[in-house]
Amino acid sequence: MPVSIPNHTGKVILGRLLRGSAVSFRAPQLNPTSASVAVVLRRFSASACSDTTSNKMSAPSEEVKAQITALKNEIGALKKDPSAADRMKELQAQLKELNLSLAGAGNGKKETKFTLKVPKGTKDYFGTDMAIREKIFNTITGVFKRHGAVTLDTPVFELKEILSGKYGEDSKLIYDLQDQGGELCSLRYDLTVPFARWLAMNNTVTNIKRYHIAKVYRRDQPAMNKGRMREFYQCDFDIAGQFDPMVPDAEVLRILVEVLTALDIGKFTIKLNHRKILDGMFETCGVPAEKIRTISSAVDKLDKMPWEDVKKEMVQEKGLDEAVADRIGEYVQLKGGRDLLERLQADEKLQANKSGAAGTADMALLMDYLEAFDILDNVSFDLSLARGLDYYTGVIYEAVTEASAPPAAKQGVKKPAPKKAQPTDPDADRSDDDTVGVGSVAAGGRYDELVGMFSNSKKGGIPCVGVSIGVERVFSIIKQRTEAASVRSNEVDVYVMAFGGGKDWDGFVKERMRVCKELWDAGIKAEFLYKAKPKPRPQFEAAEKSGVPLAIILGQEEYNNGQVRLKELGLKEESDEGALIQRGDLVAEVKKLLEKSA
Amino acid sequence: MPVSIPNHTGKVILGRLLRGSAVSFRAPQLNPTSASVAVVLRRFSASACSDTTSNKMSAPSEEVKAQITALKNEIGALKKDPSAADRMKELQAQLKELNLSLAGAGNGKKETKFTLKVPKGTKDYFGTDMAIREKIFNTITGVFKRHGAVTLDTPVFELKEILSGKYGEDSKLIYDLQDQGGELCSLRYDLTVPFARWLAMNNTVTNIKRYHIAKVYRRDQPAMNKGRMREFYQCDFDIAGQFDPMVPDAEVLRILVEVLTALDIGKFTIKLNHRKILDGMFETCGVPAEKIRTISSAVDKLDKMPWEDVKKEMVQEKGLDEAVADRIGEYVQLKGGRDLLERLQADEKLQANKSGAAGTADMALLMDYLEAFDILDNVSFDLSLARGLDYYTGVIYEAVTEASAPPAAKQGVKKPAPKKAQPTDPDADRSDDDTVGVGSVAAGGRYDELVGMFSNSKKGGIPCVGVSIGVERVFSIIKQRTEAASVRSNEVDVYVMAFGGGKDWDGFVKERMRVCKELWDAGIKAEFLYKAKPKPRPQFEAAEKSGVPLAIILGQEEYNNGQVRLKELGLKEESDEGALIQRGDLVAEVKKLLEKSA
Structure with missing residues (x-):
């Protein structure tokens, strides 16, 4: 077709x-x-x-x-x-x-049945869920656009070769399309590889602020009640381009603060760190080069286990010298703001390390910029934030809320130790670990070398910094707090009704249509009951069900006298019959009321 | 994860x-x-x-x-x-x-290469394309919401068994997911089967106005330049529920008129007919019951070939008696409005036929309602409209524009006859036929028995009437007419610049950040160049590239005196330096200008 x-x-x-x-x-x-x-x-x-x-x-x-x-x-x-x-x-x-x-x-008696369900790990979204989700997307998109972002839409499937070899052990979670002849394709696993593929394909694009809100697919063991789905939304914002240090990084953080504030999900903190500071710190403390990544992934567990346990892992499992671990311990338990920065700036050993000095200088610049953006209070410079992913090359961050903390930490209960981390996949344990909290609501960082891997050009790939908002997590926070009754699934402003009776009365169906037509022409959202001769009750019930705030009532006699009633619904005085207004003033009167309540 | x-x-x-x-x-x-x-x-x-x-x-x-x-x-x-x-x-x-x-x-000299492309029949959407598409979706969604519609989101894949057996020969175009263990799934082929599946699964829903704008997947031979894609958007609106005759049908048509008017795609006509009138007409003319569907599909070709050819097909290929064909010919060449309705109402033979009489009565009621909705002039009652699909049970319609006509008809050239229709798949030839125009921009009708096929309930399925807007077609019409320069890919209102020089000047990067922060806080879309010490030209170029209408300019001396310049960009007087305003009035002044230009 x-x-x-x-x-x-x-x-x-x-x-x-x-x-x-x-x-x-x-x-x-x-x-x-x-x-x-x-x-x-x-x-x-x-x-x-x-x-x-x-x-x-x-x-x-x-x-x-x-x-x-x-x-x-x-x-x-x-x-x-x-x-x-x-x-x-x-x-x-x-x-x-x-x-x-x-x-x-x-x-031979039972009705025949068709197997009616959606695939495992997926669900239909409807009604208030859909209304909440749309509101979240509109809020987030509004912020992105306020900062000049444009959106990119990529196909839901990519050539298999674009995705393969990118996700290590998680590659087994990729949905492949059946080989029906022609190219082999897979459903996208995230929005980052498609973005990197696009940047590499469109190498005339030298800079871009792009956002992408779309579903991704992971053939993971689903756990619907924990929000683990096989089809779920990701919401990514990234700035690609060669710019002056820390300027786009600061704006990404500003955007994150604006988004989380606009979403109104309660108090949040953005944990902030820098890969170069971490690397410098590890080197200064005496971590052997080959152990830096595995020690970094141990540090990353400090949000769900105490330092003693992390130290034990470093020393007993990873064979780190205890004195080295203790030196790390002094650093990673530090958090703060400018005070911590000043302490690091005064740290001669760290400043003598190339990586440490560069990271500290970046962080100083970033703090100045965050202050200019008035969001310094929203961040916590936190040396324990390591982020599991290897590809970050600069600043890293993670936004947490009250609900982000692990149940163990909140309940003060000592939970069993998480499964042993596999050194080749530092994120694996975080995903499967029951002792982890619901996690961060957003996270990201700078990744300057990722696009280059897709790029054919000699000058290499384009540097990027970005953030991914956990919309499913945000959805569940907002949904929990939202009383079902308070969210309307439709947005109708006026329900057009007819009251009358007797044999001769035709139910004013065409009159209701005409009134609706006038309201629609004026851009007003309006509905009427699809009954030729309706009784009052079903009309009120339909209006109430959708939470429609206003009713236009065509009374049999009044209408023939050129008048209609305009009634505010949901008011306490149910006996209120509404204001009698001239038929010709109807649109103007409705607009007046809507503007008043807006 | x-x-x-x-x-x-x-x-x-x-x-x-x-x-x-x-x-x-x-x-x-x-x-x-x-x-x-x-x-x-x-x-x-x-x-x-x-x-x-x-x-x-x-x-x-x-x-x-x-x-x-x-x-x-x-x-x-x-x-x-x-x-x-x-x-x-x-x-x-x-x-x-x-x-x-x-x-x-x-x-060993060439750069190594990664195969960089999107899968066949798919494309990335970006920039002005994306801006146009978003505008189309917003326009359409706005109309749907004005009529109280809510949206439903279903998974991109369904259980294979839900789709299989629904599309006949076109089933070979369904994308299957690879069998990786567990359920067998397929990518959705349209939005209708998922909607019917949802209605059947949620049988407490007795009525709904739902819209769904989403991508569907067909492993067809792609022809990108003809807009034939393997991944493409569908945009469906349907009303499900047991209502009084023709009331929701009339509103669907009203919605279609509002959508096409709002999209501003030029003059359009909605061809309108009724399956029962067609059936009555064929019976009255003497078409044998077993030939009604095949004769109906011959009639459906009248939009791309003259009556003589259609008659030839009926008589020579389908073995219809010539006298019967001539009687059909008298009917199917009729089109009009109330005049045609009156003619059919006066047609004693047609009125003696149960189907014909019921269809005519429906059409009379519908015309009254369309008149009440003020859209009677937008429709053309056209007895040649048959619609290829079998499942329609009532009113059917198809919106055409200038561009919808087949090239042959427009050029007055006699094109070779289209491929012979396969009687088991009446739509097949329409898809593959080069002599067909770009087709309708929207089409739909009433289908009262479709949901029942998925439903387990004894009371059967829910009756439905709906329309599908051809967004890809609409997109190409609008894109053709849109000058690339006139569509902005981002929506930024203000570009914040700094002019200065000298060794001591720091480029006002923090000052620009602070100004942006104030604008963002006020909900104003603003950007600045991510350069610490920018020259004027790249700042103007960046603003121009995105078509930003206003600039706030922080001049080195002026800013230190508490003043900034507010300049309208894109004006003819390039020498205009903008108005010098107080730093503190900046947000208010920008708002004033934006409101003026809105």
Whole structure:
């Protein structure tokens, strides 16, 4: 189908089936096997994918019974394998469904069933959830645009080769598209690799402030109630370009403060550190070069375990000299603002280290800029912030709220130690660790060498600094605090009603339409009940359900006298009949009231 | 990675590679084979998908040469098969790339290359394209919300079984996800089946006005310059619920008129017909019941071929009696408004037919309602409109513009007859036919029995009426008419500049930051150049590039005297230095100017 012909194409075959084909989804009397039997059966048949004939739909119950036996055998075999718990659950669900289908087919009485669900780890968003999400996106987008950002939209899938080799062990979480001939593709895993790919492809772009709010896909074990989804939104803002030191970095932080303030998610702090300071600190303390990354990832755990445990990990697991660990301990427990900076500036050893001196100078400049942007109070210079990712080359940050702290820390309960970190994937333990809090609501940093990896140009890639807002986390914070009743899923301002009765009264349907038309023409959001002769109650109920603030009421006699009532809904005085106004003044009067309440 | 920890996760391995791993993307001296050789090679290796080790990256050029030979052989074999043209092109492209890689690897001088592209049939959207698209979506969404619509967001993939069997021969165009264990899933093909699935899953929803603007996926042969993409947007609005006849139908048409008017795409007409009138007409004319659908699909071609050709198809190809065809001919060439309705109401044969009478009565009611909504002039009751899809049960419509007509009709040139329609897929020829115009910009109708096919409930599915706006088509119309220069990709109102010089001058970077901060706090979109000591020209150039209308200029001496300049950019008098205003009045003065120009 060409994209330019919008025609609900999807419905063509459903429609055809409907108009008397061999397949009936809802005719158990005619067909002893149910559609869902066939549907479930088809799950087990790899070749069924491309099969569009209908005879598969009428599998005899003998076949179903055979499948049930096979399924039971498979489940029996899996019982010995503890790692197969997930597959087991799936098989058991299938078994249940097959049994149900068979029962339905057997007695011929049950309604036929179609397996109705969304894929694991995904959900439909609707109603107030959708309204909250849209509000979050609008708020965030508004801030980004205030700073001159433009948006980029990339395809939901990329060539497999663009993604492969980028995510290490997590590569197994990438959704691949089936090889149906032609290119091999994968669903995007994040928005950063597509951005880097785009920058490399468009090397005439020398600088850009871009944002991208879009869904990404990870075939992880989902845990919906913990907000771990297989399809979820990311919201990235990045500044790419060769600029003077710390200027864009400061603006990214300013943007982060504006976003979190505008989202009104409560008190937050932005932890701030610099990779060069960390590197300088480790070198100064005497960490061997080859251990810097693994020691850094141990430091990164200070937000969920006490220093003693981190030190133990460094010394016992990672073989660091205890004296070195103690020197690190003196540093990483420091946090503050300009005071800490001054202390580091006075630290002769650190200043003698090239990396440490450069990082401290950057931080001094950054603090001046943050002060100019009036957000110095929102940040906490925190030497324990290491960020798990290797690619950062400069400033790093992470925004936390009350809810970000780990349950263990909040409850004062000593939780079991987290799983041992795998040195090759410093982030792995953070993801799977139950003792971790819900995590930061935003994080980011400077990464100057990432784009170069995609770039063909000799001058290398473009330096970048950016932040990723955890919109799913923000969503759950805001949703928790929002009373369902207080969020409207639609935005209608006026409900146009008719009151009347008697045989001659036609329900004023055309009159209501005309009134709506005038309101719409004036840009006013309006609705009416799709009933030709409505009673008052269902009209009020419909208006109330959507929380519509105003009603225009066409009373049978009043309207014929050129008058309508304008009533504010949801007021305490229910007996209030509204103000009687001239039909011709209707739009002006509505506007007046809406402006008043705005 | 948990969704609640936003951390640019994607970069972890890239970063690791960067910091000295075995793989180097940009080190031809060290590694005689290039990364792209390995990348291309991996395309041929099905098992490479899950391979995350790096040794695949250093394939010796002998292997590449073997691949080239194999590729040449495959191309040779395909030369005899004309249907393999597409595969051929792909192989040739791969061959070219392999040869290039080999050359690069051989001389050791060329930069290594990474295959940088987006998947076939997809594209990145950026800059003015993105700005135009956002404006279109905002316009459309604004209209939908004005009518009380709410939005629904469904996952980008559905269980394969939800989609399979819904699209007939077009099922081969569905993108399947690879079977990586667990459920089998497919990318959505349209937004209608997900909506029907959602309605069936949420059967407590008895009525809803929902819109959904989202991308859908079709593995069709892409033709980018004709706007045929594999990933493209659909924009659907539907009203589901049991209501009085024609009331929601009329509002959908009203919404369509509001959308097309608001989009300002030029003169448009909404062709309008009713499935029951068509059915009654065919029955009255004497079309045998089993031929009604195929004759209906012949009628549907009247927008791209003259009646004589359609008649020929009916009589010669479809075996219709010539007298019957002539009677149809009298009807289907009729179009008009109330006049045509009156003619049908006076048509005794049609009124004696149950379907014909019901359809005419519906149309009479609809016209009254369209008149109340003041859009009767926008529709053309057109008996030749049949719509290819079988599932419609009531009113059908299609919006056309000047650009919708087929090139043949516009040029008065007799084009070769379109490919023969396949009776089992009445839409097939419309998609592939070069003689068809760019098509309608919107289309839809009533489909009362679709949701029931997904529904388990005994009361059956919910009746629906809806419309799909062809946003890609609208986009191309608007883009054609838009001068690139007139669309701004960002929305910044004020560019904050500094003019000064001398050794002591620090470039006012913190002062510019403070001014920006004040503007942002006031909700004003503002930018400044990320240079510590900028010259005037690059600041003006940056402002001009984004079409920023105002500049605040901090002159070295003036600023120290508590004054700044506010200058309107893009004015003819380039010598204008702007108005000298007090530093403290800056925000107020900017607001004043912005309000004036708004």
